[in-house]
Amino acid sequence: MLTASGNDSDALLSISFKLDRRRPVSEQVYSALRQSIVQFKLVPGTPISENSICRQFDVSRTPVRAALQRLSEEGLVDIYPQQGTFVSKIRIDDIKDSHFVRRNLEMALLREAGRDWTKEKSKAMRDVVDIQANDIKRNDVDAFLLSDERFHQLFAIYAGREGVWNVIMTAKMPMMRFYRFLGTPRRLPIVLEEHLAILDALDRGNVDAAENLLGAHLNQNFVVFESLPVKDRSVFAE
């Protein structure tokens, strides 16, 4: 049982992290790093030396390297051989592509899920929306984003294509990092309304309307991005 405190010079991860030596270490390092990056606790451009991570988790370089390579494939870190590894800067094109993939796939999933829509499915999803409302009351943004994810995932499950959700999840990551950068709290109640409107349309049997509402819903996050008064340009590429 080891704690990732690290000394001050290596204080990249403020979170204290308990390592479970019985489970694969590389997977745990990967999860911890990914979470820190997506939650913007590791800001773009931060150098991530393999050795510094080793010290913080008190493990060898092997699992750390495995974790970094995975993150590199997902575009969250950039590895420059013989130079260093860095939290990747946000690339506008990445976010646009991320949004494109997510939006089109989710709309297609809803279309399929809507073909055999039932009251039970509607009820289950409305329960999730209730949880989200509760999350807002408690001002728990992390929990909200988690249940929001659950809401969207249910369309994939109801469409019988859970595998597609994995594709969406990995594609989503650049976008999620961006959400954290914006700090979304103001829009949260509106998200609820939009979720409910989608379910209402599905309950009426109007799948096309639901699909369009979902498309608009996902676009809302994006327009915020388009009309962004960027102050801190350092987190962006170029």
Added chain:
Amino acid sequence: MLTASGNDSDALLSISFKLDRRRPVSEQVYSALRQSIVQFKLVPGTPISENSICRQFDVSRTPVRAALQRLSEEGLVDIYPQQGTFVSKIRIDDIKDSHFVRRNLEMALLREAGRDWTKEKSKAMRDVVDIQANDIKRNDVDAFLLSDERFHQLFAIYAGREGVWNVIMTAKMPMMRFYRFLGTPRRLPIVLEEHLAILDALDRGNVDAAENLLGAHLNQNFVVFESLPVKDRSVFAE
């Protein structure tokens, strides 16, 4: 300069492979293995011992492990700790998801590319179709599949979303492995016709028609799969 011949007991890769020690070894091992798996030269279920790969490429386990981990994330190999690594069996659900992702994303890309369609773009794509016709004449299936890929990729480029193509490429892999299993040659000339029909619709300015034609075109590969008289069930999961 090393050749991946290996002794008879390790003859997993029939291809002779020259290793360039100046470039990253792990990347080369990854490419070689991926190609062998997708081209069905490594049949599903084949055990891939890290050590056997080491002997064949005459490198250490470290880069081999990195390559196998990448392949594992793409679903091309299954790693069972302390048991072994195997070329993954084809999972029907994977193929369905693969097709779903590819079809929806490509149709969306065509929709965007069709918005500012020009004669130059049409010409460039018709050139690719010409190359494909040539590939058929020369009976070069490998070349055909490559230029076919190029044809579809151009929609991503013209839509200004090359990043999306990477998503499609990784998602496509289970499907591509399946093409090789079927042995598609009979349908190749029809593919040409369908490509030309899509371009014709775009030239007429009828994007919706082009999109539907593309959807049908991609479905064709899939119906072959649905009505498959499977003889060799051993390559499938379960």
Added chain:
DNA sequence: CATAGTATCCTTGTATCCAAGTAGCAAGCG
């Protein structure tokens, strides 16, 4: 003072060694 050269420390890439878990088989016991 400016600049070219160099030494050193940093980085990641690769090789090798050890640990731990699994499967198969064979010997021994009930």
Added chain:
DNA sequence: CGCTTGCTACTTGGATACAAGGATACTATG
């Protein structure tokens, strides 16, 4: 005969040692 038990030969996961390239700061030289 059937079951158990332990040995053996494998596997991958992790730790450590070594190699090689890049960045930087310092030094010597023009």
